[in-house]
Amino acid sequence: MVHYSTSLRSTNGWVRQGAAVLAVLAGSLFASSAHAQTWMVSTTPYIKLGVLDKYNALGGYSAVFIVTNEKTSQEFMLTKQVPKGESGVDVFFPTEPSDPEYFKNMAGLAAQATPGRYHWECRVNGKKAVGGFFNYPETGNDITVIGSAAAR
16 A cells, blocks of 8 residues: 555646646746847938028028038038028038928939048039048948846
């Protein structure tokens, strides 16, 4: 009889272990998954260009900004009307195409944020008033995973 009771005990031990394993597996199927902290990142440099009628002698004028990519020779233009009483205007290159007035090429395509060297000028009432050059910077982003929710 001792022999039967010993085997019953070992069978009960296996049954309990099997039940525990099944409980863990069932729990893992219904547990929510752990997510690491997620960040979205953006880096967008802009070049600010401007023109100023220092003594406000014109009393209002049309300012046409022309930016040329030195590598591709592609030109982008943006026209701004400076009303009487204001002496100047600043613009950002490139401009978001969602803006009502943005830098675009002759085909109407918006300027892209392409790294490289550019020349620019501003024509006031058809004559070159100012100009120069700039290097549009290359940018990059790093993302660090902080950890998962299960590790907290």
